[in-house]
Amino acid sequence: xxxxxxxxxxxxxxxxxxxxxxxxxxxxxxxxxFGDRLCMTSSMADALMIDLASKVVPGIDVIFLDTGxxxxxxxxxxxxxxxxxxxxxxxxxxxxxxxEQDRDLGPRLYGRNPNICCYLRKVEPLQRALEPYExxxxxxxxxxxxxxxxxxxxxxxxxxxxxxxxxxxxxxxxDVDTYIEEKSVLVNPLQYDGYPSIGCAPCTRQVAEGEDxxxxxxxxxxxxxxxxxL
Numbered sequence: 001x002x003x004x005x006x007x008x009x010x011x012x013x014x015x016x017x018x019x020x021x022x023x024x025x026x027x028x029x030x031x032x033x034f035g036d037r038l039c040m041t042s043s044m045a046d047a048l049m050i051d052l053a054s055k056v057v058p059g060i061d062v063i064f065l066d067t068g069x070x071x072x073x074x075x076x077x078x079x080x081x082x083x084x085x086x087x088x089x090x091x092x093x094x095x096x097x098x099x100e101q102d103r104d105l106g107p108r109l110y111g112r113n114p115n116i117c118c119y120l121r122k123v124e125p126l127q128r129a130l131e132p133y134e135x136x137x138x139x140x141x142x143x144x145x146x147x148x149x150x151x152x153x154x155x156x157x158x159x160x161x162x163x164x165x166x167x168x169x170x171x172x173x174x175d176v177d178t179y180i181e182e183k184s185v186l187v188n189p190l191q192y193d194g195y196p197s198i199g200c201a202p203c204t205r206q207v208a209e210g211e212d213x214x215x216x217x218x219x220x221x222x223x224x225x226x227x228x229x230l
Contacts, residue, residue, distance in 0.1 A: 044198075
């Protein structure tokens with residue numbers, strides 16, 4: 001199925017029809033619509049979306065952006081998730097290693113120009129990794145940030161010319177916590193150490209109780225998104 005020609009119409013129709021559907025129903029629709037041209041992404045902050053998706057689509061391709069700057073706990077969570085869940089894990093890596101980037105563009109690019117660093121280590125590798133697919137599942141939720149409040153359960157990704165499916169867009173943090181507890185979902189241990197939103201180690205700090213959960217990302221900068229979901 002070539003969704004490029006009518007992808008916008010398909011996404012708009014599905015968004016309206018599936019707005020009140022369960023996450024599992026939304027994932028099932030995506031699987032039935034796109035077959036093996038469907039994948040998902042995971043930051044390995046937890047395995048909630050992997051738990052949901054792998055129950056509906058065992059063996060689903062899961063893309064992890066291996067930026068070279070991850071916390072050891074995030075890499076450990078990735079390895080544990082691969083061992084526990086019926087998925088096909090794909091490590092998407094930047095074209096330059098950290099050492100090569102330091103050599104070519106100077107050290108600590110993440111501090112001097114985080115937008116370029118995120119583009120080179122996240123946005124561009126994801127673009128390459130998504131090329132074989134027509135749709136992807138994400139764990140984006142409306143309550144995560146002001147920039148995500150308009151997220152639809154299904155939407156057309158104009159930049160990548162593919163359908164983006166957000167099965168838990170309507171979920172709250174309470175919904176997430178409840179599911180994780182009831183289903184014994186694997187969670188990155190940093191979540192229990194003051195890191196409710198986990199990115200690359202140099203650009204993520206602990207968050208105090210009562211602070212915005214994403215305030216620990218690019219703290220002290222105007223940047224709030226890496227560019228993947230905008």
